[in-house]
Amino acid sequence: MRFARPVRRTPPRPTTTGRHRGPRGAGRRRLLVTSVTAICAVLIAVLALREASGPASPADDPRCRPTALLEPPCGAWFGAFVPHDKADLADRVAAYEERVGRRLDIVYTYHDMSAVTGTRLEGQLLTEQEQRVGEDRMLLLSWESKWWGGTERQQPTWKQIADGELDDSVIDVQARRVKEYGERTGKKVFLSFDLEMDTRTPQNGTPEEYVRAYRHLHDRFRALGVDNVVWTWIITGYLNHADLFRRMYPGDGYVDWIGYNQYNYYRCHRAKWLTFAETQQASHDWIRRHVSDDKPLMLSEFGTASDPDRPDRQAGWYEQVPRVLENLEGVKAALQWNYRDPGPYCDLSVAGDEAWAALRGAAGDPYLNQPHG
Numbered sequence: 437m438r439f440a441r442p443v444r445r446t447p448p449r450p451t452t453t454g455r456h457r458g459p460r461g462a463g464r465r466r467l468l469v470t471s472v473t474a475i476c477a478v479l480i481a482v483l484a485l486r487e488a489s490g491p492a493s494p495a496d497d498p499r500c501r502p503t504a505l506l507e508p509p510c511g512a513w514f515g516a517f518v519p520h521d522k523a524d525l526a527d528r529v530a531a532y533e534e535r536v537g538r539r540l541d542i543v544y545t546y547h548d549m550s551a552v553t554g555t556r557l558e559g560q561l562l563t564e565q566e567q568r569v570g571e572d573r574m575l576l577l578s579w580e581s582k583w584w585g586g587t588e589r590q591q592p593t594w595k596q597i598a599d600g601e602l603d604d605s606v607i608d609v610q611a612r613r614v615k616e617y618g619e620r621t622g623k624k625v626f627l628s629f630d631l632e633m634d635t636r637t638p639q640n641g642t643p644e645e646y647v648r649a650y651r652h653l654h655d656r657f658r659a660l661g662v663d664n665v666v667w668t669w670i671i672t673g674y675l676n677h678a679d680l681f682r683r684m685y686p687g688d689g690y691v692d693w694i695g696y697n698q699y700n701y702y703r704c705h706r707a708k709w710l711t712f713a714e715t716q717q718a719s720h721d722w723i724r725r726h727v728s729d730d731k732p733l734m735l736s737e738f739g740t741a742s743d744p745d746r747p748d749r750q751a752g753w754y755e756q757v758p759r760v761l762e763n764l765e766g767v768k769a770a771l772q773w774n775y776r777d778p779g780p781y782c783d784l785s786v787a788g789d790e791a792w793a794a795l796r797g798a799a800g801d802p803y804l805n806q807p808h809g
Contacts, residue, residue: 497510501807502806502808505693506624507768510806511804511805511806512767512770512804513768513806514542514769514771515540515544515574515769516532516540516544516774517544517545517737517772517774519774524565525563525566526565526568526569535786536795536796538805539573541574541769541806541808542574543576544576544578544737545575545578546580547559547561547578547579547580549580549581549606550606551606551609559606559610561610561613567617567621570617570623570625574624576628576668577626577628578631578670579610579627580630580631581594581629581649582630582636582640593641593645594641594645594646594648595645595648595649597652598645598651600656607653607656611656612660614657614664615664624666626693627665627666628668628669628670629649629669630650632670632671633671633684634674634681635677637680647684647686647687651686651687651690666693667690667692668691669686669695670734671694675722678722678726681727682726682727692732693731693734693768694727694728694733695733695734695735695736696720696723697736697737697773698719699715699740699741699773699784700714700715700739701782702743709743712738712754712756715738715740716738720764720765720767732767733764733766733768733769734767734768734769735767735771736771737771737773738771738772741782742791750786750787750788750790750794754794754797755794755797757770757798758801758804762803774786
């Protein structure tokens with residue numbers, strides 16, 4: 437299902453339908469010349485005003501076209517994680533878009549790093565459903581070394597990945613698949629490796645081993661000629677992990693975008709209510725000071741719990757989103773999480789028609805409606 441992007445339209449001026457006899461002879465010619473002169477003056481004024489104020493919408497301005505790394509210069513992308521099963525991603529995305537009143541810019545999906553064998557497809561990047569969705573949208577693929585369907589013993593460590601133990605069975609297979617997708621469609625994908633890696637040490641390895649694994653993955657794709665990946669490094673954003681963030685950053689040469697995941701959990705983690713700005717500002721400022729002052733940033737997961745005692749509170753939270761985003765320097769994408777928290781406690785789904793209406797209004801804001809090309 438496709439949705440047109442919102443465009444502000446000026447109501448047409450009322451026109452007269454009565455018939456009037458026009459002037460004759462020289463008087464009529466003088467009136468015609470005067471009218472043409474007046475019209476020209478108005479047109480010149482309108483063109484001058486438009487030149488001074490800029491194009492009517494981002495789509496009219498070539499400076500707003502996305503960069504080679506899919507960064508929208510004039511605003512930010514709007515995307516979401518939409519809960520789905522293997523076979524119904526396209527339908528679930530269409531249902532979400534109908535509720536939010538627009539097509540998503542980015543759809544977020546997750547995969548483990550298992551070998552694709554038989555009917556086990558969890559490790560397959562760019563499934564048939566993802567490719568359907570990707571026809572009109574961008575994709576963020578989160579590739580996880582933690583095998584959802586396996587045991588702890590089966591999950592590869594960062595050292596094993598860095599040492600090339602998964603190259604033949606997993607990494608090369610999927611790298612070629614991503615490359616073929618780009619050659620066939622001309623499309624790039626955002627790719628994340630082990631999002632929130634700051635919560636996975638020491639179980640998966642040391643911070644230094646993570647960096648080696650990330651760089652190995654990046655270099656392996658490059659060696660295979662895969663040039664349609666936008667490398668996205670995603671952390672939790674919890675500042676008590678600040679030392680881990682520093683140690684686990686692969687380096688500017690390996691990262692195209694930086695993402696972080698911050699929520700208003702409210703009661704489910706015994707937290708106080710936080711506004712949208714309060715959930716994002718501190719992590720944003722720390723990343724800008726200590727990791728990168730120029731990489732595009734992504735709110736790769738954002739959302740809020742509801743307040744049973746104040747049903748309108750979730751709606752008010754989502755209403756803040758566009759104006760706060762405009763003041764978060766360098767944030768170029770925001771992906772709403774419409775599901776439970778990855779942990780077992782917090783329901784962060786949109787609760788009720790009022791909250792959906794507020795999210796719909798935020799998603800329709802011109803700042804979050806940028807041209808794709």
